[in-house]
Amino acid sequence: MKAKTFKQGVHPPHKKEATKDKSLKPAELPSEVVIPLQQHIGAPCEPLVERGDKVKVGQKIGESEAFVSAPVHASISGEVTDVGLVEVTGVGLMTTTQEVMAITIAADGKDEFHESVEPKGDLESLSAAELRDIVYEAGIVGLGGATFPAHVKYAVPEDKSVDTVILNGAECEPYLTVDHRTMVEMPEKVVYGLKAIMKMTDAKEGQIGIELNKPDAIEAMQEATSDQTNIKVVPLEVKYPQGAEKQLIDACLGREVPSGGLPLDIGVVVNNIGTAVAITEAIQEGKPLIERTVTVSGEGIKKPQNLVFRIGTNVKELIEQCGGLKKYVDRVVLGGPMMGNAQHDVDVPATKGTSGILALRSHEISKYEPKNCIRCARCVDVCPIFLLPTALYKFAKADMVAESKMEQTEMINKLDEYNVFDCIECGSCSYICPAKIPLLHWIRLGKNALVAEQRKNDE
């Protein structure tokens, strides 16, 4: 099988053995859920319910008037016990824990579905506009981790057109296996979702990119698409960050998204495997995004599993359903080990963006003291955007310790000149650095400094 790929990148250990053959299993129904009103990139939702209200599964409980936003729904039936601030993490580009408004629901144990949850029709009879409306109403966001509201991607502006929709089945983050299992267990739902996205964007072609370390998923998807002439499965080399949007487009189509632009600018829409399935279920069953898949793994988890959980379930409960934490757990990460967020506490709600819950023990993750940069340029050789991470790190550091305003401005200008904003934060540079310098961390600080400077100049 000839595999396609992008240029540069790294090869972290896969670590998928523990869960790659474990079927997706529904998690236990929680007795309480905490549903944040912002689980996506864009405007937060306003609550539609009050304390004491009775809600049913799938009932819309939060919505915003803004275009870039996605409504939230009750994921269990019961009573609203609180509308207030809670700590959440890993929503969109938030890299730290933040306090957001959330709706707390206590379960009544009936798991009764709301009357709006009913089949919406079939793909042939629904128009593109109707489909987009279904996607919006279902509160679907990108389930790969970026949580970008899905319907926004399908609203193609008049002066642009889409020729190809790519489904991202690369799942290049170590440990994570939910997209893998989804493709193996419900390939027809993946294809249906892909066709729906193609209809919404008026795209002629569909591609499903899958890394070679998932041969059973490649086989399942090839079988499910064998009667489709305009959909093909693209085997991809196993390399990180193969599943990053820009790198996936480069691998599948050999096109580059212009710096500062969107895939739409070159006629492409990319969605995650899980997102396609969520769209399928929203059309076929009328089910909004009330649950998602998550890999609970890492050597600190007693019984690693792939679970399907109701949005807002407590992370601690999900860990307990997987046998709980072993001793000597050093870090709990939501998402994958390359881009996920380390938690200071596991008592947080799992949200639309929670693709992984990883308990890592100290021997799985190395702790190092950073040494001097020896200019080995490995970060330069692996950066999938062809940036100079070591240079960005030095500018960001020089900015922090600058002794004069002039020196500081000079360093910030350098960050801009060396395209710090183009960094996709994949972490390949920090991963490969033999001096163990947290390069990405410095680059993030550099981005922040540049944002602050530009804001100031705008005023």
Added chain:
Amino acid sequence: MNRGSDLTVTSSPHFRDDDSVSKIMFNVILALIPTLVVGVLHFGLSALLIIITCCVTALVAEAVSQKVRGVEITISDGSALVTALLLALSLPPRLPLWVAVIGTLVAIILGKQLFGGLGYNYFNPALVGRAFLLAAFPAAMTEWFEPFSFAATSATPLEGGEAGYAYLFLGNVSGSLGEASALAVLLGGLYLLYKGYIDWRIPVGYIGTAFILTAILGGDPVFHVLAGSLLIGAFFYATDMVTTPITRKGRWIFAIGAGILLVVIRNYANYPEGVLFSILLMNMFVPIIDRYTVPAIYGEVSE
């Protein structure tokens, strides 16, 4: 909410590759072993004593200067040893030991620590040490001996001494410690290439340029590649990560520039050997090369 959690919070990524600075340094040392062994076999005890002297001096000098600077002592990272070995291999086989000590002190203190230690120096420290000795002790630094002999002084091949290709390749020529055998150098160099510790562009660009240019100028290109320290220079001195460009295009410019300088020095300058100054001169250009070879980024929009 439980604030007393003992979980570590760091920003991503949470995985790191298991390679490290000291692993790189010790692999370079490993790659130098064939050359060191051949050097000692050829030139005997005096060569071994020079190697040991440089190593001990380098470790002490590094530790003391770090102590004085009030920074962490990092002699265990192997970088001082690499400098010591590279310097030792560039020295004549019967150099008085006290001269070797001075060379090492200059390499470690002037060449490295004064700039801020590992990673901050602009010039290859071992070459700084050798350049100093060449200027300060020109006679001692150019006194060559036949291998396996204990008396006869002789000219190096580049100075006009006799040496066939086979001898140059396998060994048995007069010269500095590391110039004895091209084969031993190649063995180590290929190991570093295989492990990915050096970029092939530098030896290929450096040796290739010297070869082609020598041929154009009517010289014997094979002789010029095998004789002197071009091979060890191309695989071990010019590939020093700290003092070479970080961009791929920059490494080509660096290597080709060094190749041109080498041929110019060997043919037109007063020194018979040009490896030392060709690399030191190019080291000087590294910041400017890096500045002007920033690669186009993914999706760069031309303006």
